[in-house]
Amino acid sequence: MMETLMNLIRQQSGDAVINNPAIPNHQNEDAMQAISSGILGGLQQQAQGGNLSDLLSMVTGQGNGANVQQSPVTQGVEQNVQQSLMQKLGISPQMAMSIATMVVPMVLSKLMNKSRDPNDSSVDGNQILGAATGNQGVDWMGAASSAMADGKLDMNDLMRVAGGFMGGGNNAQPNQSNNGGLGGLLGGLFGK
Secondary structure (H helix, E strand, O other), rough: OOOHHHHHHHHHHHHHHHHHOOOOOOHHHHHHHHHHHHHHHHHHHHHHOHHHHHHHHHOOOOOOHHHHHHHHHHHHHHHHHHHHHHHOOOOOOOHHHHHHHHHHHHHHHHHHHHHHOOOOOOOHHHHHHHHOOOOOOOHHHHHHHHHOOOEEEEOHHHHHHHHHHHOOOOOOOOOOOOOOHHHHHHHHHOOO
C-alpha cells in the first residue's frame, strides 16, 4: 500500500509541490514523504478518534463518506498533512494547508477508487483499514459489507459487528482474539 500511496502522491503533487516556489526543488521528495506520513497518520487519527464509520463509508463507497471531497475524514487528514508539512519543511500554516487541500482529496479519492477496482490489486480496502486501525489481517470489508447491508453504517451496525468480534454475537469465531479486529478497536475507543 505504501508504494501505491507514494505513486499517487507523486502523480498529484505537480502544482502543489514540484512547481511550488515555497518548496525548494531539493525538498520535493521530503514534501512528498511528509504528505504520505501525514495521510497515514491522519487516517489513523480518524479511525481511532471516532470517525471509523465515515472511513468505512469512504472505503466502501457507500453512505455519507462516499463523497471523498466532502468527507470529515478527508478534512481531518488534510489537517494532519498540514501539521506534517509545517513540522518537516518549516513552511507557513497557510502554505501547508494550501498544499494539503490540493493533494489530499485527489490522492484519497484515487486510493479509494483503486481499492474498489476488482482489476487493480495494488491496494484493497482491508489494507487501508488495517493501516488506519493498526489491525492488519482482519476482514474489514467482509465486516463492513454485512454491517452496511442497509446502505449506511451507524452505531447499531458497529455494535453488532463488534459483538461478533468480541464473542457476543452469532458471528464469533471460537479461536478469534478478543483484542483484535473491530471489537478491539471499539474497546479502545470506549476505554475498555
